[in-house]
Structure formats: structure tokens, C-alpha cells
Amino acid sequence: MRPENYEAIKQPPSNEFELNFGPNHPGIEGNYAFRVKLNGDEVLSARADAGYLHRGFEKLMEGRLWIQNIALVPRICVPDPVPMEVCYSLAIEELCGLEIPERAMWLRVMQLEMSRLAAHLFAFGGHAATTGMYTPMFWGVADRDLILDRFEELTGGRVYSIYNIPGGVRRDMPDGFLDRLGTLLDYLDSRLPDYDSLFFRNQVFIKRARDVGAMTQEQALKWGVTGPNLRATGLAFDVRRDDPYLVYDKIDFDIVTEPGGDALSRNLVRRAELKQSIRILRQIIKHLPSVKGAVRCPIPNPLAWNVPAGETYTRVESSKGELAYYVVSNGGDKPYRVHVRGPSSMHAVQVLEKLAVGSRLEDVAQIMFSLDACPPEVDR
Amino acid sequence: MSKELNLWLDDLLKDIKIIQFKRKNSRRVRIDIAPEALPALLELLQGRASYVHLSAISCVDWIEDDEFELVYHVWSYETNSLVSAHTRISREPGVYLSVYDLYTPAAFFERDIHEMFGLYFEGSPDMEKFILTEWNGPPPMRKDFDSEAFVNQTFNWEEYHPQWLKDIEAEGGGITTRPEDVR
Numbered sequence: 001m002r003p004e005n006y007e008a009i010k011q012p013p014s015n016e017f018e019l020n021f022g023p024n025h026p027g028i029e030g031n032y033a034f035r036v037k038l039n040g041d042e043v044l045s046a047r048a049d050a051g052y053l054h055r056g057f058e059k060l061m062e063g064r065l066w067i068q069n070i071a072l073v074p075r076i077c078v079p080d081p082v083p084m085e086v087c088y089s090l091a092i093e094e095l096c097g098l099e100i101p102e103r104a105m106w107l108r109v110m111q112l113e114m115s116r117l118a119a120h121l122f123a124f125g126g127h128a129a130t131t132g133m134y135t136p137m138f139w140g141v142a143d144r145d146l147i148l149d150r151f152e153e154l155t156g157g158r159v160y161s162i163y164n165i166p167g168g169v170r171r172d173m174p175d176g177f178l179d180r181l182g183t184l185l186d187y188l189d190s191r192l193p194d195y196d197s198l199f200f201r202n203q204v205f206i207k208r209a210r211d212v213g214a215m216t217q218e219q220a221l222k223w224g225v226t227g228p229n230l231r232a233t234g235l236a237f238d239v240r241r242d243d244p245y246l247v248y249d250k251i252d253f254d255i256v257t258e259p260g261g262d263a264l265s266r267n268l269v270r271r272a273e274l275k276q277s278i279r280i281l282r283q284i285i286k287h288l289p290s291v292k293g294a295v296r297c298p299i300p301n302p303l304a305w306n307v308p309a310g311e312t313y314t315r316v317e318s319s320k321g322e323l324a325y326y327v328v329s330n331g332g333d334k335p336y337r338v339h340v341r342g343p344s345s346m347h348a349v350q351v352l353e354k355l356a357v358g359s360r361l362e363d364v365a366q367i368m369f370s371l372d373a374c375p376p377e378v379d380r
Numbered sequence: 381m382s383k384e385l386n387l388w389l390d391d392l393l394k395d396i397k398i399i400q401f402k403r404k405n406s407r408r409v410r411i412d413i414a415p416e417a418l419p420a421l422l423e424l425l426q427g428r429a430s431y432v433h434l435s436a437i438s439c440v441d442w443i444e445d446d447e448f449e450l451v452y453h454v455w456s457y458e459t460n461s462l463v464s465a466h467t468r469i470s471r472e473p474g475v476y477l478s479v480y481d482l483y484t485p486a487a488f489f490e491r492d493i494h495e496m497f498g499l500y501f502e503g504s505p506d507m508e509k510f511i512l513t514e515w516n517g518p519p520p521m522r523k524d525f526d527s528e529a530f531v532n533q534t535f536n537w538e539e540y541h542p543q544w545l546k547d548i549e550a551e552g553g554g555i556t557t558r559p560e561d562v563r
Contacts, residue, residue, distance in 0.1 A: 049510075049513070050510055050511050051510065051511040051513050054511050054512070056520065056527075058496075058521065059520055221433065222432075222484050223485065224433060224435075224483075224485030226433075235457070237457055242457075242460045243407055243462070311440075311451075313408070313435075313436075313438075313451075313453055313462065315435070322435065324435055326436065326451065326453070336440070337438075337440045337441070339436065339438040339439070341435060341436035341438075346485055346488065349488050350484065350485065350487065350488055379511055
């Protein structure tokens with residue numbers, strides 16, 4: 001809402017008052033407003049207000065060529081852009097019946113896990129900041145930057161790599177890339193104990209986060225919660241294992257669950273997934289040199305590419321949860337309709353509104369960040 | 381276990397006359413159904429076949445057929461399969477039933493579709509504006525909404541030719557392609 005349109009609410013004298021969280025980074029990775037009604041420091045009701053990052057992606061995509069949209073989709077989630085590119089590419093490949101080479105699949109999985117590592121480092125760092133601990137935030141962001149360096153080497157772009165295209169990936173790795181990635185993984189692995197003693201086993205954090213924003217498994221299923229937030233309620237579900245795409249069925253990894261369903265459990269799941277992502281990347285480093293061949297299959301002239309008519313619903317597991325694209329083609333050179341189902345469209349709106357009620361004011365930012373929502377996925 | 385349950389769904393749904401059943405692969409099923417029967421189908425899928433997760437509701441504007449297509453994607457955590465139920469309703473008056481009593485996430489998707497396509501869902505708990513809070517134009521995701529025409533009608537084009545740009549142009553630089561040449 002613009003300030004000139006704001007009118008003070010007239011109400012009889014009471015202890016209740018309204019407080020606006022945001023829209024400037026209120027404890028969430030982006031611009032998002034959250035209006036809470038308080039009595040003292042207890043939240044009586046909460047209302048999400050989105051739209052500050054609305055750029056009309058779905059409408060824009062209808063006016064651009066299939067290949068041009070590749071440059072558009074990663075912008076839908078800034079901290080974790082790779083799943084967006086992969087999911088959109090998978091949809092086009094399914095519509096066209098393209099079989100992408102195996103090497104491209106492994107390269108895609110490698111980026112997906114690198115992106116997940118970066119996003120989780122960002123998420124736990126941000127959560128630490130909402131509890132007043134700024135050191136983990138600086139550590140998380142600094143270590144994320146090292147992953148972005150590898151992205152830059154691989155793709156030329158640090159945040160938006162625009163590396164996955166329908167049919168495979170744009171080009172092969174530079175020489176020695178896997179060695180440097182391995183060195184980075186050794187470093188990140190050696191950092192995990194430091195994160196533990198600084199943050200995850202820190203009593204300040206544990207006492208602040210335990211039982212904050214808690215939900216049961218039944219509630220999580222009912223509210224459409226997915227991803228790490230669902231696994232934090234004890235349900236072992238992961239799109240990578242249960243609806244496998246690319247080569248995830250050839251990779252060995254565990255699905256980590258925590259029983260609590262609170263902010264603490266959600267962070268512990270992310271902490272364990274850091275370890276799992278490192279494990280997956282080590283397997284890729286071992287296996288990828290033995291996969292030879294092209295990195296993309298032949299595609300038609302992308303500037304005059306008529307994708308066959310049809311519709312498809314592709315899903316991937318992003319660092320936030322279940323990400324899906326519903327893509328409809330009418331046989332033209334542009335998509336007829338693209339619907340983006342971001343995981344945060346549940347977490348940041350309904351779930352957040354419900355979890356915030358009854359909590360205390362100082363915990364609202366913590367609940368927001370523990371859900372790891374990404375507002376552009378809501379606004380699109 | 382999961383495979384057996386999946387096939388059980390095939391047998392069950394193939395017998396029902398009013399729906400068109402199409403299995404795309406072992407994890408994807410497409411169902412085409414009349415709008416009046418869709419809530420009953422979802423109730424059956426959710427209550428009897430464990431499709432408890434509403435992944436998304438997608439809306440497609442088929443303006444040439446004068447119809448909206450609504451697609452309900454439901455996922456089963458037990459059989460690990462996704463059913464996409466397609467239904468078509470007429471564009472005018474564009475009113476349909478909410479499935480909020482079956483699936484809580486529907487509230488978000490219905491609110492979003494109401495805002496972007498102008499469809500109204502009876503029984504949905506919250507139809508307030510959400511993303512386009514201060515938008516007074518027609519629903520923008522409809523196919524008959526022309527973004528460029530709307531911008532030309534609503535806003536004014538302004539000449540922007542400041543002194544610093546004139547200085548650069550005097551030295552032979554500046555914007556070499558004008559916007560009107562691109563269009």
C-alpha cells in the first residue's frame with residue numbers, strides 16, 4: 001500500500017494495536033509486508049500483504065519466445081534460481097519429447113545441489129540474524145559467496161546463471177572445475193562443526209527457537225506444506241526420491257526428518273541437508289568424469305521453435321519445497337500459459353498467517369525466516 | 381504397494397462414464413471431467429484414494445472456445461502419483477465452486493485466479509485483492525488483456541532528452557536506435 005493511501009484506523013480505546021512488518025526485508029528474503037495485530041507483545045491476528053515484487057512473470061512469458069523465457073524464470077526466486085531453470089526446461093523437453101544426454105543430467109543435478117547448498121547457507125544465516133546473532137549470518141553469506149564463485153566459473157553468472165536450456169546445458173565444464181569444486185566441498189565440510197558450535201548447538205538459539213512456530217504433521221499436510229518444512233514435522237517426503245527426475249534415482253542420499261515441527265527442527269533439517277548435498281556433490285565429482293558425450297541434444301532453431309501442442313506439469317524439489325511448472329502450448333512459438341507453483345506461495349501466506357497467531361512479537365521474524373519463504377514466488 | 385494402488389485407481393476410474401481417463405506414465409494421470417462432477421471426484425480422490433496434497437490449481441484462458449480451463453493437481457503421498465483433473469467452465473459469468481472445504485491450500489490459488497482471471501469461486505473464504513492491491517484495470521491474465529494497449533491508454537509517454545545526453549550526442553554517442561525504430 002502506498003503511504004498516501006494509508007488511513008489511520010479509527011477504533012475505540014483498547015490495548016490492541018496494529019504493527020506493519022516490512023515491506024523492506026522484514027525477516028524474509030525479499031519485499032513482503034506482514035500486518036500483525038497485537039495485545040502487548042502477543043500476536044492476535046496476522047495478515048500477509050504481497051505484491052511488492054510482482055513483475056507479472058506469467059504474463060511476460062506468454063509474450064516471449066520459449067527460449068527467451070530462460071532468462072526470465074530464474075528471477076522468480078533469487079536465493080535459489082537453478083531449480084526454476086531446470087523445471088521450466090524439463091517441461092519443454094517433455095512437451096517436445098526431447099531426450100537430453102546423460103552428461104547434461106549430471107551437470108544439472110550438480111548445479112541443483114550447489115544451489116541448494118547456497119540457499120540453505122543463506123537461510124540459516126538469515127535465521128540467526130533474526131535471533132540477534134549476526135556472526136552466523138556473515139559466515140553463511142561469506143561461504144555462499146564461495147559457491148557463487150564456482151557458479152561464475154561454470155556459467156559466467158554468479159546469481160542468475162541461465163545455464164540450463166531446453167535440451168541440456170549451454171556448455172561443458174571448464175578444465176579442472178571438479179577439482180576446485182572438491183576443494184570447496186572439503187572446506188564447507190570442515191565448516192560444519194564450526195556452524196554447529198556457533199549456531200545449531202548454541203543454547204541461545206535452541207532456547208529461542210524451540211516450540212516457536214510449531215505445527216503438527218497433520219496440520220502441515222492439511223496446509224500444503226512441502227520441502228524441509230514438511231520434513232521437520234517427521235514426514236520423509238522428498239520429490240527427489242519419491243517423484244524422481246534427472247538422475248536422482250542413481251544417487252545415494254538420505255531424507256532427513258526431525259520430529260518437532262518448530263523453528264528449531266526446520267533449521268536442523270536444513271543443517272542436515274547441507275551434509276546431504278555435500279554427499280551428493282561428492283558422488284557427482286566421482287561419477288561425472290566417466291559420463292562422456294554431448295551436453296545437449298540437437299534442438300530446432302530456437303528463434304523459430306514451435307513447441308508441439310500439449311500440457312505438462314513438472315515438479316522439482318527446490319531448497320524451499322515443491323516447485324512446479326504447469327506449461328501449456330498451443331503449438332506456437334510462445335507458451336500459451338505458464339503457471340508457476342512456488343513452494344512459498346503456501347509457506348509465506350496461509351501457513352505464516354496461522355503460525356504467527358498466538359506467538360510473541362519478537363518471534364514473528366523468526367517464524368518467517370524459519371519457513372524460508374521467498375516472496376517473489378508468491379508474487380510472480 | 382504403491383504400484384497396486386495405482387492400478388486400482390485405473391480400474392476404478394475407467395468404469396465411470398462421465399470422465400475421460402488418460403494415464404501419461406506411472407506417476408501422472410490426466411482426467412477430464414465435467415465441472416458439476418469435479419468436486420465429487422476430488423472428494424473421492426482425497427477421502428478414498430489418499431490424494432491429500434493439493435499441489436496447485438492452474439487456470440488457462442481458452443478465449444477462442446470462450447472457456448476457462450481449471451486444472452486441479454493433487455498428489456498422493458502413499459502411491460506417489462499425481463492426478464491432474466481438468467475441467468472447463470464458460471467464460472461468462474465465470475463462476476465456479478470453491479474446494480476450500482476439501483483442500484485448505486485452495487484458498488490461495490482461488491484468490492490468485494480470482495485476481496488474475498476474474499473468476500469467482502463461491503464459498504472461498506477470502507477473495508480480497510492480494511498481489512494487485514491498487515489495480516483497477518481488467519483481470520490482467522486474461523488473453524483479451526493487451527498490456528501494451530493498456531499502458532498506452534493509462535500512461536503518457538514523455539520525451540526524455542536531458543542536457544547530459546545532448547552533450548554525448550554532440551560528440552557522436554548516445555542512443556543510436558530510437559524506440560520507435562525498434563518497434
